[in-house]
């Protein structure tokens with residue numbers, strides 16, 4: 001019996017070990033490892049990656065579609081804490097979709113930004129993963145019709161909708177020069193962090209939710225360097241990265 005108790009203690013300790021190791025790694029200030037995925041939409045590459053270079057406590061690898069589709073599968077979570085999706089890929093294969101969902105079951109962080117809202121138009125599950133969709137064609141979701149629009153070069157007044165959430169706590173309302181997306185679908189189950197009353201924009205600009213075991217943050221802002229140089233934008237993006245990996 002004593003042997004059995006001793007054995008069960010060892011087993012319990014083994015279970016506890018990964019948690020303790022993770023906590024220690026975080027306490028040691030280990031860098032957040034990101035995979036930044038792009039493709040299917042142009043952007044100012046050098047300035048975009050420069051923004052991430054300036055964030056403290058993060059490091060990243062780049063991946064591009066279509067090759068990136070092969071990386072988004074279980075196992076990635078061992079070398080990467082969060083996937084940052086800034087792509088607008090038309091589609092990925094059914095096998096890649098299945099592997100991506102399995103990857104999100106590992107609890108890897110997911111941050112989707114700006115035009116990623118229009119990626120994988122025909123994959124309904126990705127709307128659930130992101131918590132929203134830019135609808136390129138008129139379509140009905142949850143009984144309401146959407147046909148999304150975009151307008152470049154807008155001055156958008158942004159209001160913080162949640163003053164308690166770690167991503168937006170203490171952030172003051174701000175104005176940003178950016179592209180607006182109008183008439184987008186946003187799932188009623190997400191927690192909205194940023195809003196606007198800009199007439200050409202849908203009211204919800206950023207939200208969080210959970211999909212499978214992953215923490216998901218979607219940020220609608222971020223068309224080009226005019227937005228990326230906005231201090232409030234950078235602060236929110238950096239906090240979003242850290243929140244999605246549980247820091």
Ligand SMILES: [Zn+2]
Pocket residue numbers: 114115179222223224
């Ligand atoms: Zn854009």
